[in-house]
Structures are given as structure tokens and as C-alpha cells.
Amino acid sequence: MVRKTTDGMSDWFGLFPLSTFGDGRCYIVPGMGNTGVFETDEGLVIFDVPIKQYAKKTFNQIRQLTKKPVKYIIYSHGHFDHAFGYGPFIEEIKKKGWDMPEVIAHENCIERFEKYRTLDKYHDWINKQQFASVRGREQDSLVSAHETLDPTIILRGNEDSYSFKLGKVSFEIYHDKGETDDSIWLWVPKKKTICTGDLMVSSFPNVGNPYKVQRYPKDWAIAMERMRDKNAEYLVPGHGKLIEGKGKVKDVLSITAEAMHFVHDEVVKRLNEGKWFEQIYYEMLEIFPEKFKRHDILRPIYGCYRFAIHASYRLYHGWYDSGNPTDLFPAKTDDIAREFLKLNSEEKYLEHAKKLFSEGKKQLALHVLDIVVKGTDEKNVETLVEALKLKVKILKEKVQNETSFIAGNIIDNATYQIKERLKELKKRN
Numbered sequence: 001m002v003r004k005t006t007d008g009m010s011d012w013f014g015l016f017p018l019s020t021f022g023d024g025r026c027y028i029v030p031g032m033g034n035t036g037v038f039e040t041d042e043g044l045v046i047f048d049v050p051i052k053q054y055a056k057k058t059f060n061q062i063r064q065l066t067k068k069p070v071k072y073i074i075y076s077h078g079h080f081d082h083a084f085g086y087g088p089f090i091e092e093i094k095k096k097g098w099d100m101p102e103v104i105a106h107e108n109c110i111e112r113f114e115k116y117r118t119l120d121k122y123h124d125w126i127n128k129q130q131f132a133s134v135r136g137r138e139q140d141s142l143v144s145a146h147e148t149l150d151p152t153i154i155l156r157g158n159e160d161s162y163s164f165k166l167g168k169v170s171f172e173i174y175h176d177k178g179e180t181d182d183s184i185w186l187w188v189p190k191k192k193t194i195c196t197g198d199l200m201v202s203s204f205p206n207v208g209n210p211y212k213v214q215r216y217p218k219d220w221a222i223a224m225e226r227m228r229d230k231n232a233e234y235l236v237p238g239h240g241k242l243i244e245g246k247g248k249v250k251d252v253l254s255i256t257a258e259a260m261h262f263v264h265d266e267v268v269k270r271l272n273e274g275k276w277f278e279q280i281y282y283e284m285l286e287i288f289p290e291k292f293k294r295h296d297i298l299r300p301i302y303g304c305y306r307f308a309i310h311a312s313y314r315l316y317h318g319w320y321d322s323g324n325p326t327d328l329f330p331a332k333t334d335d336i337a338r339e340f341l342k343l344n345s346e347e348k349y350l351e352h353a354k355k356l357f358s359e360g361k362k363q364l365a366l367h368v369l370d371i372v373v374k375g376t377d378e379k380n381v382e383t384l385v386e387a388l389k390l391k392v393k394i395l396k397e398k399v400q401n402e403t404s405f406i407a408g409n410i411i412d413n414a415t416y417q418i419k420e421r422l423k424e425l426k427k428r429n
């Protein structure tokens with residue numbers, strides 16, 4: 001069977017029915033990311049709104065469950081899939097003449113919104129790649145960065161908690177860093193429920209996403225431990241189904257904390273031993289413990305351990321990571337490839353790449369193939385086409401073996417672009 005980058009991702013994308021839990025007045029409503037809804041006698045507290053495309057659907061689903069007014073909206077963080085689908089909720093409030101809700105976020109979320117406005121086109125471009133296999137490529141703009149519902153209650157700096165009461169229910173909000181620097185999570189003691197936002201996503205944490213800014217593995221571990229100490233019965237993850245039962249909740253938080261401590265501390269140990277990135281990376285792959293590999297909550301379906309090694313290294317190190325001064329101000333890769341082609345013909349390299357591929361050495365085959373792809377003259381079209389076709393074939397096989405949605409999309413998207421180039425070359429000749 002042909003594996004797709006979205007395989008195993010149906011829970012992550014929220015393709016499961018909404019559910020009621022606890023005292024029957026708590027709801028988890030999936031809309032790519034999850035919206036947690038708590039009904040009290042005085043109104044609703046909503047933890048995260050969905051991505052804009054799912055806003056209407058999520059809103060309608062909530063309105064099938066309860067007609068109470070929305071009093072609080074809490075942003076777990078300011079990502080597009082958690083803080084932008086507020087439209088129908090606000091429209092309803094305006095139409096009914098209700099009071100506007102309080103919107104709670106960390107102050108870094110405001111900076112994030114500002115950053116999204118400055119870098120709107122860039123984020124569009126990068127997200128189309130990260131989500132290429134779910135038709136991101138064809139959409140004009142996934143979400144507009146210019147329409148935000150700004151917070152009214154803001155957790156600032158080191159102030160790491162805030163609490164309020166609604167309808168005799170207490171809500172405790174905590175700030176920790178993890179996937180982002182604006183993460184907050186919610187503990188509702190009366191409902192024995194924790195809402196984690198993307199600190200828990202039913203996958204190996206998205207720490208070290210190759211496209212995105214720095215994430216925080218050590219703080220992530222600490223956040224997991226603080227959550228674990230609440231002894232919750234229910235856990236509403238940022239993506240994926242409700243996690244139920246004290247033992248199960250404790251287990252997923254503990255193992256994730258342990259994995260984050262592990263990757264961070266082992267990278268730090270190796271930095272202290274004076275090792276460069278490549279050595280650290282390959283050593284880390286060797287020592288990845290079985291118990292993490294086997295645990296369901298750490299399946300590398302979105303983020304993965306390999307990315308986490310990068311994240312831990314980047315926390316403390318600059319961009320010169322090889323220790324080889326050749327890499328400090330490198331020549332253009334096309335120029336390097338052309339020099340290699342002066343030593344040996346395209347055909348020779350192509351032949352060697354084929355041999356490596358036939359031996360199952362896909363990654364090495366790609367490196368050798370790139371000498372042809374990058375170095376050959378476009379006039380040499382037959383060889384170029386053959387090299388590009390082989391590259392597509394190797395990349396397709398790599399996608400088949402890739403469990404991480406993000407990694408799969410990177411490869412898949414590049415494959416799509418090579419195919420477009422092949423079409424272009426065919427047209428010209």
C-alpha cells in the first residue's frame with residue numbers, strides 16, 4: 001500500500017467526533033486543533049478557538065450542545081490553528097447584544113501576532129510547504145495574519161499564573177514555554193481537567209520543527225511535570241482525542257517529560273564534551289531508548305526525535321555547527337558541483353547514484369545525484385531529466401518510510417517541485 005504523509009494523522013487533524021466528558025458539561029470539539037469547552041451556570045469558558053476554516057463548524061457544534069454565552073476565550077498560544085477562528089463566536093455576541101468576552105493570553109502572544117503581521121507573506125509561504133500534502137499549495141492564504149482578536153487579560157513576564165471564577169467553577173491558568181514562548185495551559189480542579197494546548201499533541205512533541213523558530217525542550221519537560229502534579233483525570237490535548245483516566249494522564253505527561261529531559265540533557269552533555277553537531281546527532285540516534293520508541297504518545301507522526309536533537313543544540317549554539325572552516329563561508333553548491341563534473345562525467349555520477357540506490361543507500365545516492373542535478377548544464381537536458389527522475393523516485397521511497405508528517409511534507413513538496421521542473425523541461429524540448 002502506498003503510504004501518504006497524512007497517514008496516522010487523522011486524530012491530529014481532528015477527524016473524530018466531538019465528545020462530552022467529566023460531569024457532562026465539559027466538551028472537546030475537534031477543528032484541526034481542539035477547542036475545550038466548559039459550561040458553567042454563568043456561561044462558557046472556551047480554551048482555544050479552531051483554525052479559521054473550521055470556525056463555523058466548531059461554533060455550530062458547540063451550539064448543539066449548549067446555548068450559554070461565551071464569557072472567556074483562552075489562547076493556549078497564538079498559532080493559526082488555535083487563535084484565529086473566533087469569528088462566529090464574536091458575531092453571535094454582537095448580534096445578541098451580550099458582553100464581549102474576556103480573552104486571555106500571554107504577552108508573548110501579542111508579540112507573536114505582531115510578528116505574523118510583519119511576516120505575513122513569509123508565513124504563508126512556509127506554511128504552504130509544511131502542510132503541502134493537505135492542499136496547502138493551492139490555497140491563496142491559509143489564514144490572514146491581519147485579523148486577530150486581541151487579548152484583554154494578559155499574563156506578563158514571569159507572572160506565571162492567573163485564576164478566575166465563573167459560575168462557582170475555578171479556572172487556573174499557567175504559563176510555561178514549550179512549543180512556543182507564549183504557551184499557557186489550563187487546570188480546572190472541579191472538572192479534574194487539564195487543557196494543554198500544543199504542549200501535548202498525541203505525537204512526539206513538535207520541538208525542532210525544521211521550518212520554525214526555536215522551541216524549548218527543557219521548559220517543555222518542566223511544563224509536563226507541573227501538569228502531572230495536578231493529578232488530572234482528563235487531558236484535552238492541542239490535537240488528538242481526549243486522554244482519560246488518572247493513570248493514563250500521568251503516564252503520558254511523565255513519559256513526555258522524560259523524553260524532553262533526555263534529549264536536552266544528552267545534547268548538553270555532548271556539547272560539554274566539545275562535540276560538533278554531526279557527531280552529536282549520530283550519537284543521539286544510537287542511544288534513543290526503546291521505551292520512548294515504543295510509547296504510543298511519542299509516536300513520531302508530527303514532530304520527531306531527530307528534530308528534537310536540532311532544537312536542543314540550537315538552544316545553545318550558533319549556526320557554525322560543523323567545526324570545519326570550509327563551511328564558514330562556503331562556495332555556491334552549484335559551483336562546487338560543476339568542479340566535481342570537471343573530474344568525472346555526469347554519466348559516471350548518475351551511474352554511481354543508481355548503484356547506491358540499488359544497494360539501499362538512498363541518502364548517499366541523493367548526495368551524489370545532486371552533483372549532476374546542480375552542476376550540469378541545462379543544455380545537457382537528457383542527463384538532467386534522467387537525474388531528476390531518479391531523484392523523484394528516491395524521494396518517493398523516502399516519503400514511504402517517513403513517519404513524521406512534517407518531514408514527509410518537506411520531501412513531498414520538493415518532489416512536487418522537481419516534477420514541475422520536469423514538465424517545464426519537457427515543454428522546452
Ligand SMILES: [Zn+2]
Nearest residue numbers: 033081198238
Ligand atoms: Zn496546533
